[in-house]
Amino acid sequence: MKNFSKWKSNRLNLEQNELKCSALESNKQKNIDLFKYVAIIPKIIIKFLYPLYLIGKKNAHNIILKEKHIIDSNLPTSLEGLRILHISDLHLDEREDLVESISKLLEEQEYDICFFTGDYFSKVRNHKEEDYQNFNSIISKIKCKLGIYGVLGNHDSVETFENLSKFKIKFLNNECLKITINSYPLNVIGLDDVHYFYSDQVKATLDENKSDDFTILLVHSPEIYDLAQKNKVNLYLCGHTHGGQVRLTQKFPVFRRIKRGRKYFSGLWIFKNMHGHTSDGAGTSTLDIRFNCDPEISIIILNKSKIK
Numbered sequence: 001m002k003n004f005s006k007w008k009s010n011r012l013n014l015e016q017n018e019l020k021c022s023a024l025e026s027n028k029q030k031n032i033d034l035f036k037y038v039a040i041i042p043k044i045i046i047k048f049l050y051p052l053y054l055i056g057k058k059n060a061h062n063i064i065l066k067e068k069h070i071i072d073s074n075l076p077t078s079l080e081g082l083r084i085l086h087i088s089d090l091h092l093d094e095r096e097d098l099v100e101s102i103s104k105l106l107e108e109q110e111y112d113i114c115f116f117t118g119d120y121f122s123k124v125r126n127h128k129e130e131d132y133q134n135f136n137s138i139i140s141k142i143k144c145k146l147g148i149y150g151v152l153g154n155h156d157s158v159e160t161f162e163n164l165s166k167f168k169i170k171f172l173n174n175e176c177l178k179i180t181i182n183s184y185p186l187n188v189i190g191l192d193d194v195h196y197f198y199s200d201q202v203k204a205t206l207d208e209n210k211s212d213d214f215t216i217l218l219v220h221s222p223e224i225y226d227l228a229q230k231n232k233v234n235l236y237l238c239g240h241t242h243g244g245q246v247r248l249t250q251k252f253p254v255f256r257r258i259k260r261g262r263k264y265f266s267g268l269w270i271f272k273n274m275h276g277h278t279s280d281g282a283g284t285s286t287l288d289i290r291f292n293c294d295p296e297i298s299i300i301i302l303n304k305s306k307i308k
């Protein structure tokens with residue numbers, strides 16, 4: 001090569017200083033390869049985030065049946081040992097796999113009554129016929145002598161209410177019901193969602209509760225815990241938070257999705273003399289992942305004192 005040493009020194013200068021010198025441009029500029037930096041994003045996604053997503057998805061699909069005990073010395077003797085199946089936040093249109101997994105979990109389980117606390121689907125309206133049939137398949141696996149009751153969530157609409165009411169579930173929409181158990185009149189109140197659809201009717205239904213009978217409140221979120229306690233509710237059952245869905249540790253969720261009662265975002269809790277249970281939910285919404293927060297259906301067992 002002619003002038004090899006000149007070519008080599010010029011070339012090494014460009015390479016070692018990461019300079020670029022484009023055709024017909026005499027000025028040398030620092031070689032910033034934008035593509036190299038942009039290409040890092042999909043690389044990170046493929047290398048780290050996608051495997052993490054797969055782990056999160058596996059967690060989200062590993063639904064568990066949890067037995068939880070509520071000990072309340074004021075519990076009427078007639079309600080001793082009452083087993084309540086509590087299901088919340090199915091979001092079935094995103095998670096039709098729940099039909100099979102919940103059916104399996106319910107095999108050979110015993111419970112007296114079943115309560116749903118909202119968010120049957122993620123889409124608010126225009127559901128497919130198969131979404132309703134999937135819900136009916138779950139309902140038909142629930143065998144309990146005292147019936148199946150439900151309330152609406154913030155994802156549920158009048159359309160959802162009207163279509164699901166055709167199945168073996170009774171919706172309590174700002175109403176109160178007496179259910180006789182061993183001759184005892186259990187008071188059950190069901191309210192419309194209070195996260196997006198709080199109304200005077202919600203408050204009036206609670207204010208009207210003058211009963212001294214043991215009262216269970218069904219409402220989608222824990223956000224009216226204090227109003228409920230003031231109105232003689234003994235047990236508050238809710239969901240909505242999905243337990244945070246993604247928690248940094250068992251106790252620290254990234255999001256709670258509630259404006260009030262934030263410390264009641266998950267599991268069993270007590271406010272003054274009122275017991276509560278916020279279900280971590282069966283399904284998922286927005287992102288089909290969970291971390292440090294199992295999807296669940298629960299059987300809540302009522303007792304007057306600790307079982308020895």
Ligand SMILES: [Fe+2]
Binds near residue numbers: 089
């Ligand atoms: Fe919700």
